Amino acid sequence: QVQLVESGGGLVQAGGSLRLSCAASGPTFSRYSMGWFRQAPGKEREFLAAISWSATTYYADSVKGRFTISRDNAKNAVYLEMNSLKPEDTAVYYCVASTRRSAVPTFSAYDYWGQGTQVTVSS
Numbered sequence: 001q002v003q004l005v006e007s008g009g010g011l012v013q014a015g016g017s018l019r020l021s022c023a024a025s026g027p028t029f030s031r032y033s034m035g036w037f038r039q040a041p042g043k044e045r046e047f048l049a050a051i052s053w054s055a056t057t058y059y060a061d062s063v064k065g066r067f068t069i070s071r072d073n074a075k076n077a078v079y080l081e082m083n084s085l086k087p088e089d090t091a092v093y094y095c096v097a098s099t100r101r102s103a104v105p106t107f108s109a110y111d112y113w114g115q116g117t118q119v120t121v122s123s
Contacts, residue, residue, distance in 0.1 A: 002026045002112040004095045009117030012085055018119060020080040022095030033098045034071060034078040037107055038091035038119075046091075049080060050103030058103040085121045092116040 008020040035050035049069035096110035
C-alpha cells in the first residue's frame with residue numbers, strides 16, 4: 001500500500017512558477033512509476049507528466065516545455081516544476097503511482113493517487 005500526499009499548490013499570477021511535491025510512503029518507492037494529473041471544474045481529468053523507474057519522462061503536449069517532472073528516490077518524493085503558468089492551468093493536481101515499470105499517460109494504469117492540491121493561476 002502506498003500513500004501519496006501532495007503539497008506546494010497555491011495562488012500564483014500568470015507567468016509565474018510553482019513546484020508541486022508528492023511525498024510517498026512505503027519502502028519500495030523506486031519500484032513505482034509516478035505521474036501527475038489534473039482536473040479543472042467541469043473538465044475531464046488530464047494527464048500531465050509521468051516518470052518511470054529509470055527516470056524516463058513522458059509529457060502531455062499541453063505542458064511540454066513548461067512543466068518538468070522529477071523524482072528523488074532517497075526522499076520518496078516526486079516533483080512537478082511548473083513554469084510560465086497560465087489561467088487555464090488552474091485545477092486540482094493529483095500525484096499518482098503505479099507498479100508498472102514504464103511511465104504511461106492513462107489514469108487507469110495507476111494504482112494509487114493522492115488527495116490533490118489546488119493550483120490557481122490569476123490573470
